[in-house]
Amino acid sequence: MPLPQPDDLTSLVVRTDFHDEGAWDAVRAALDAAGGDDSNATYVSDPRFAGVEVRALLAEEAAADEDEGELVVHMFLADSTTMADPAHPLLAVDLWEEPGRTFRVPARWFPDVSANLSISNMDFAEFADAADGSGTFRGFEEV
Numbered sequence: 707m708p709l710p711q712p713d714d715l716t717s718l719v720v721r722t723d724f725h726d727e728g729a730w731d732a733v734r735a736a737l738d739a740a741g742g743d744d745s746n747a748t749y750v751s752d753p754r755f756a757g758v759e760v761r762a763l764l765a766e767e768a769a770a771d772e773d774e775g776e777l778v779v780h781m782f783l784a785d786s787t788t789m790a791d792p793a794h795p796l797l798a799v800d801l802w803e804e805p806g807r808t809f810r811v812p813a814r815w816f817p818d819v820s821a822n823l824s825i826s827n828m829d830f831a832e833f834a835d836a837a838d839g840s841g842t843f844r845g846f847e848e849v
C-alpha cells in the first residue's frame with residue numbers, strides 16, 4: 707500500500723473511515739473553510755486505507771524506496787473520531803522524526819499546523835508538545 711504523494715506543499719489528509727459519505731463531505735468543507743482561499747490539503751479517499759492503523763503506515767513508509775521521490779514525513783488521518791466529532795479533529799501522524807507520534811488537530815487549527823509543517827517552519831514535536839491533556843492541539847497560548 708504505497709503512500710500517496712502530494713504534488714505541492716499541502717498536507718495529506720487520508721480518509722480511513724468510510725461509513726458516512728456526508729461526514730467526509732463535512733470534514734472537507736470544514737478544512738476548506740478554515741483555510742480560506744488557500745488549500746492546505748491533498749485529500750485521499752481510497753478504500754484501501756479503510757481502517758488502516760498508524761503502525762501499518764509507518765511500515766509502509768519505512769519500506770518506501772527513496773528513489774520513488776520524496777518521503778512523506780507527516781500526514782493527517784480522517785478516522786471515525788474525525789467523522790463523528792463536530793470539530794472534525796484529524797489525527798496528525800509523524801512519520802519521520804518520532805515515527806508514530808500523534809496528536810489531534812481540529813479543522814479550525816489545521817491550516818496553521820499544515821502550513822508550518824509543510825514549509826518546515828515548525829517541527830511536528832512543537833505542535834504535539836503543545837497538545838492539551840486529551841492529546842488535541844488547540845493553538846498556542848498567548849504569553
